[in-house]
Amino acid sequence: MSEQRHDRPHNLAVGDLSKSKLFYEKAFLPLGYRLTFGKENVILAFDIGNGCLFEIQQADSPPHLTRIHIAFRARGKGEVDAFQAGARDNGAPRPRPEYAPDHYACFVLDPDGYNIEAMINQPTVAA
16 A cells, blocks of 8 residues: 555644644654644644644633544554653554554544554564
8 A cells, every 4th residue: 555645634622722833843853743833722734744734823712522432543663652651541652463564553532532553554574
């Protein structure tokens, strides 16, 4: 399956844009994703590579928590491990063969309780 380019942003309503900004800036640092533009207290956009944007937008009222699960691709297992460090744990970094044979991932909860994943599909190299 080939990588797809998206020209539409992925947008997530958040209850406190300032808290979410701090969370995503820290979480995205090991993945190389950076805050690109936005309007304080309204909307912020992160460049997540491959022509994609991930936006967080201040909700008019507290967002209704849904079973949202968003995954971000890492370039290596070390990035997955670093993504999880210091965040509210929702699944430690480890192989996850239930998703795919070479899937390695961790899960954290953002300030609104959304399930955020860092993952890589990479064969394990035998020592």
